[in-house]
Amino acid sequence: MINNIYLTKTGCFGYTDQQLALDNTFFLSYDLVESWVKKYQLQEDQTKDFTEELKGVRYRVHLFCSKRGWNAALRLLPSKILSFDELGVSSDDVLSVCRGTGLTLFCGPTGAGKSTTMNTVIDSLLNSGELGVTITIEDPVEYLHHKDMIFQREVGTKVKDFKTGLVDAVRANPTTIVIGEIRDAETALEAVRAGLNGHRVLATLxxxxxxxxxxxxWAFLDExxxxxxxxxxxxIVAQHLIHITDKKKYCLYESLEVDGKVKNILNQVLDHNSQLTLNACDLRQKNRTTLVEKKQKLIIDGIDETLLNCIRK
Known part of the structure; x- marks a missing residue:
């Protein structure tokens, strides 16, 4: 299975962690790149992120220009929203930090599956009747939700930017607001305010x-x-994807419910301007699962420890 595909002037190639894979890219050509650049009227110092359906398969596309000309990086999107079992994630660990009002963060490096997990949460809350009216602000819209109560807005086409989308969403007074990514201070502050206003806010970072x-x-925000x-x-849910083989992946994750005890610890850090230390001893609680614990379980289950050492504790 191809994880990423690149279209350049010199050709089309795809890769996985193990090998190059070209079998399913025969219909892709550089003509597509040129048509996208023309469609979005891009200058050489600009980039563009969007989704595109090709031959019945949806891709997330990133257009960028290099010394060799315009290029496109395509990432395959799942044809359906995955279940928690398919993700290899405990629904209790994740849903316990998403059910109330306030801001819930889904964190990880690029390609860790943050948006995938967040959309699984959305689908689960929808099916349980907890989601309520929902407005999403995404760049681009990766997963399509077909229920009438979910309104998906794409940055650059339906809304100017994340901050504007957030301000508009609060005015519409939905139960849930979804932010595709917190990228800057303005978006961070509006996300925090929306959580304080009584909305459930889900966001990746x-x-x-x-x-x-x-x-x-904290680096984004003032005092x-x-x-x-x-x-x-x-x-907060933080996760990493470990690629064991071409087709086998493991999701290594930790979750934290920010209850009164955690808030007290964070306030003490702010009051004394001290270093932030969050560890299992300080924050041991029912809904706390650490990356170290998950790593130990994978080792017990027979996963090569050298593959796990690439993950920062």
């Missing part, structure tokens, strides 16, 4: 761990915003 996700948001974040946070 590029960070490798729970600790790093909090530190990164007042840091305090608001502690009040707004409902929970």
């Amino acid at each position: 590029h960070a490798s761990s729970i600790k790093e996700s909090i530190s990164r948001l 007042q915003g840091d305090e608001l974040l502690v009040q707004s946070l409902q929970g």
Whole structure:
């Protein structure tokens, strides 16, 4: 199975972790790249992210220009929203940090499956009747939800940017707001405010761990915003994908419910301007699952420890 496909002037190639794979890319040509550049009227210093359906398969596309000309990186999107069992993730671990109001973060490096897990949560809450009216702000829209109560807005086509989409969403007063990615300070602050206003806010963030996700948001915000974040946070899920073979992956994840005990620890960090330390001893609780614990379980199950050492604890 091809995980990524690249279209360049010199040809088309796809890769997995193990080998090049070209079998399913015969219909892709550089003409597609040129047509996309023309469609979006891109200049050489611009990039573009969007989704495209080709031969019945949906792709996330990233257009960019290099010294060799325009190029496209395509990533295959699942044809359906996966279940928790298919993800290899405990529904209890994840749903426990998403059921109330406030901000829940889904963190990990690029390609870790953050959006996939978040959309599985959306689908699960929808099926249980907990989701309510939902507005998403995404760039681009990766997973399609076909229920009338879910309104998906794409940045660049249906809304100007994430901040504008968030402000608009709060005015519409939905139960749930979904943010495709928190990329800047303005989006971070509006996400925090939306959580404090009584909305369930689900968002992805590029960070490798729970600790790093909090530190990164604090870096986005000013002193007042840091305090608001502690009040707004409902929970965090951090994950990594480990590619064992061409077709086999393991999701290594940790989750944290930000309850009163956790909020007190975070407030103490802010009050004393001290280093943020989140560890299993300080935060041991029913809904706390650590990356180290997951790593140990995979080792017990027979996964090569050298494959796991690439994941930062």
